[in-house]
Amino acid sequence: xxxxxxxxxGTDLPSQxxxxxxxxxxRYAGASGDFNPIHWSQETAVGxxxxxxxxxxxxxxxxxxxxxxxxxxxxxxxxxxGVRFTRPIVVSFGSAARLEVGGVVRSLSEDDGTAxxxxxxxxxxxTVLAKARIVVRLER
Numbered sequence: 001x002x003x004x005x006x007x008x009x010g011t012d013l014p015s016q017x018x019x020x021x022x023x024x025x026x027r028y029a030g031a032s033g034d035f036n037p038i039h040w041s042q043e044t045a046v047g048x049x050x051x052x053x054x055x056x057x058x059x060x061x062x063x064x065x066x067x068x069x070x071x072x073x074x075x076x077x078x079x080x081x082g083v084r085f086t087r088p089i090v091v092s093f094g095s096a097a098r099l100e101v102g103g104v105v106r107s108l109s110e111d112d113g114t115a116x117x118x119x120x121x122x123x124x125x126x127t128v129l130a131k132a133r134i135v136v137r138l139e140r
Contacts, residue, residue, distance in 0.1 A: 001072060001073040001074055001077075001138075001139045002071060002072050002073060002138055002139065003138060003139045003140070004108070004110075004113045004115075004138040004139065004140055005140075007105055007108060007115055007138060008105065008108075009105055009106065009107060009108060010104065010105060011104065011105040012102070012103070012104050013067050013068065013071045013102065013103035013104065013105075013117065014067070014070075014071065015067070015100065015101060015102040015103075016066065016067050016070070016100075016101050016102075017098055017099065017100050017101070018063045018066075018098070018099045018101065019096035019097070019098055019099075020055050020059075020063075020089060020091050020096055020097045020099065021091065021095075021096045021097075022040065022053060022091055022093060024059075024091075025039050025040055025053065025055060025056065025059070025091060026040055028056055028059045029056070032056065032058065032059075034056055034058070038050060038053065038054055039053060039054065039055070039056055040053060041053065042093065050088065050090075051090050052090045052091065052092050052093075053090070053091050053092070053093075054088035054089060054090055054091065055088065055089035055091055055097065057085055060085075060089055060099070060121070060128065060129070061081070061083055061129075063099060063101065064083070064099075064101050064119050064121045064129060064132060065078065065081055065119075065134060066101075067101045067102065067103045067119060068103055068117050068119065068134045068136055069136075071103070072115075072136045072138065077136045077137045077138070078134060078135070078136055079114060079135045079136065079137055080133075080134065080135040081133070081134045081135070082131070082132070082133060082134075083119075083121075083129045083130070083131065083132040083133075084129065084130045084131045084132075085128070085129060086127055086128060086129060086130045087123075087126060087127065087128045088128070089123055089128055090123075097123055098123060098124075099121060099122075099123050099128070100120075100121070100122045100123070101119065101120065101121050102119070102120045103117045103118065103119045103120070103134075104117065104118050105117055106118045106133070112137070113137055113138050113139075113140050114135050114136065114137050114138065115135070115136055115138055116133060116134075116135050117133065117134050117135075117136065118132070118133055119132035119133065119134060120132070
């Protein structure tokens, strides 16, 4: 677990790349109960104006949060998390979508031992989440 005393504003978190396939979307649908066909049926997705099947928003958020939870060493350290969706992650048949995620410590609170982390999430060099931030409690 990361100690508060070892972190400074501007600390970069190790970036991660996540690959998402249609199989991953079906697995997530089964685990979450979200069987909306835009996440598995190309015909439905295109029919409602999407370019192809898209990843679940909550799956995207979970993958992005992993950069912070892996860094801090404890998923239970998350106190607050929010994003704004700007672009869907399109998952075409036969190929994996690559989500690139990074983070940087924006602020620290000595009072409660927390760090606010700004997160970046891109696919094909295009932002998929805006205003992505997570607050984690660090070890004292």
